Amino acid sequence: MPSPLVSVVIPAIAVDDYLLEAVSSALGQTWSPLEVVVVLDGATGDEDALPVDPRLLVVRLPRRSGTPFALNAGIAASRGEFVARLDADDRAEPERLARQMEVFASRPDLVALGSSVTVVDAEGTPLRHLAALSGRDLRRALLTRNVLTHSATTYRRSAFDLVGGYDLRCTRMQDYDLWLRLATVGPIDNVPEALTSYRVHDGQHSRRTPPWGAASRSVLAGRRRLAAALGSPPSAQRARDAVWSAAQITRHLGLRRPRYLPSPITRRSRRGVLLVTTADVSLDVLYAGQVRHWLGRGVAPLAIASGDTGRLAAVGRREGVRAHALPLVRDPSPVDDVRALVATTRLLLRLRPAVVVYGTPKASLVTALAAAVARVPRRVHVLHGLRLETQTGLPRRISIAAERIVAASSTETVAVSASLVDTCRELGIPTTTTTVLGDGSVGGVDVEGFAAAGRDHGRRRAVRAAHAIDEDALVVGFVGRACAAKGLVELTSAVARLRREGLPAHLVIVGPDEGLADLPPETLRLLDGDGFVVHGPVDHASEVLAAFDVLCLPSHREGLGSVVLEASCARVPVVVSDAPALAEVIRHGVTGLVVPRHDDVALAGALRAVLTDRRLAASLAAAAAESVAERFDHRAVWDRAATHLLGHLSSAGARTGADAPTRA
Template sequence: MTSPRITVALSVHDNAAYLALALDSILAQTFGDFELVAVDDGSTDGSAAILDGYAARDSRVRVIHQSNRGLIASLNLIIAEARAPYIARMDGDDIALPERFAQQIAFLEAQPDHGLVGTQIRGITETGEPRRNHAVDHPLSAEAIAEALGSSVLGSPLCHPSVMIRRDLLEAVGGYRAAYRHCEDYDLWLRLAERTRMANLPERLLLYRYSDTQVSHRHVLAQHYGAAIARLARIERLQGRPDPSDGWRTLPPLEALDHAFGRPGIARQVRAEVTRGILFAPDTLAGEGLPLIVAHLKDGREAGERRVPGLWRAVARLVRNHRPRGAWQLARALLQNRPRR
């Protein structure tokens, strides 16, 4: 049997409401030489039956059923099962426009020094309507993407479900790492950037569905915490030292980071970066992120350091977002922990 040119990597967990739209958009691609490997990751809403129905009708669709193991385990399983030289990511609630695969594979075959290419996206709501301020512009060139990855402000320069990656590179870096749950894509971009160039096409070839229940809304603190550690691990690699997170199954708690990295100051740096990252996430700022910010303020007061700017503006933001208790707690912490002169 001839191997396909593209393996579509689709992990599904309870996406029944949108799954048929996502699958139809893949099967309608103008570039049809692909296999779609879908992992049903313990769905309980009928997603498994939908996948099986498509597999029965189209031989390009292959379904693997498993108990719920999470996105990282599912994607690594698909990588191991893939038969194609290119792997295209896709989520079960998004819609790929018909020319997506054709344009991405043409780019990669014309640019052998690039190992990954994403696309611009257009945001849609849960009901499929265009989202207000829906056009998201990601950097186009390898240089701009590398610059964005070097920033301490989390904001991925690539949309994970839009990317197509050379499989050999994905295997060479070890796929997705279990410890970086909720920011597994960001950690992957950092590792790939050390081996290859990456780009985004200027065309909007993916309709990306935004939802209040998606990971980027529910796990803001974990995302910023993991991303800060991933950036520090990258610095270790670039400076010729071992990556301390290699082999981790989970990320260590904040108080263990100095020991994990073998030097003092790491925990304080991560705390400052996470504080900076959650300033525009009111739920996190007023909830699980508040103790971390208070600890950051105490650190700064005791060391006489300048604290993360923008915290008083965050108080006002909490008031505007109807979180008066969080605003009062943050304001009190700011007043109690003013830097020593």
């Protein structure tokens, strides 16, 4: 199937060095087929200075007609299925269109796609990274503010024609007005990478025009129409509109800085990043090697903090950062939680980080509140999952309230999967500042390391020998928290069913005991019998994966399911439940088998298929290994996170890299 034609449309009021640079960056795209449409809107300068290229089309307007008219004229003259916007003073990165078209190809319902941008000065020197909000569907975020940068956005021509193009009344904010109308056709989104250099200079039209008149009225009307289409209460939208209108006026009066301008560095400037988790084991496992990688990328100074179970100091030495112990405990305890809040606030006031990153439930609640009190400029919540999905009654209501507090107190939430964002939205947890980096994940997967672990026959023999399991026996493995929410009741029942039907499979449960005693009596009876082994916790899944013939994770809920990615790299076939995050990672029948949650019969059938059909098992394992290597390689995940953090540091006006010390 041929690739669709993309038309890059650039309106200009002068043929100058900025325009020539913009045109050159558009023609230099790695994507093909491509056309570049330059609309000379009563432009001054020498038109002959434009390059000679068969892909370049020049549309001439004899007199200044305004940006909306020029854009409509350029798009009317274009032939592409997609329209990519670029301002005459900006630059597109060479891979911009290829990256955006890759996303459009995978999401046929998407109508508009922007990106993060690099803010540059008049000479093109980078000033800061402006991170774009992303999360699969940003239509609700549009009810609060414009979330797409015009010069970094590509949209479907069919949707543009359907909504009637740019509104000629909108001499300013014509982009926001268009997005509000496009959002009634389908989803909009951003990719997190910076794919456009956005130039800031004194002659910018958008920085000189007042925020009132027909354009503002059109935008406000569009916000109300979209709110109605999305089912948002009119009263809530009136409140959002009032806040937005006030913000536009204060910005025009100079009382509020635009987001694309760097913050001035005060005399007592903040610097660096503090990473906080509830327990040091999370730092040890989830961020192993990643913290040191961030340092190497210039995310500095960098420090870590958590509850200390004996690993914290060693983790700090391994990663090359200073470690701070906090009195954080996992279980609810009002007295301990107040102590932790006070201690965390004091640490933040002493270190004065520009960015604080926090994950895991207790650390997120305590640190979000402490960081808000300490006025940390960038408060980034890493959302690993939602334990409340399996709670009921009062505990569930308390957990939802806590998640809402964390979301409201954070300047950004980074979710480990897109499905997790959807779940938050369904639960009423704010998602307007939630994003997903790439395909998700916290630390990615050491693809080469787990591939080697899967081939480790010595470990396979050792794990099996420890439980008197023959080397050629069939073994179903489970790795995770040992509790009912992980689907252990169904998994135990499914393996017992296989054994009753004559397939002598063994179940090996690996992970910390977080509720085995609370399992039903029948499940406990089975676990005490032949063919069932509770192995206990391990430091790393690579220690046991080679012993499994199939990994099964039938969770009722899951943030991402990192062990599924790890098993895939080890070429261990996987069977998972249809928990949204797992179904997002595993394609049924291609990279694994997916069964309904709570269905032990379907689970037994899937396990039987993988255990008895070696060709199927090998095919699933190979496809899964290739998919994970492409989407979740830890080096790419770490690089995305580092770039994201550098953007936050720049936004906060903090020093980075060589300008900052490497120890907090």
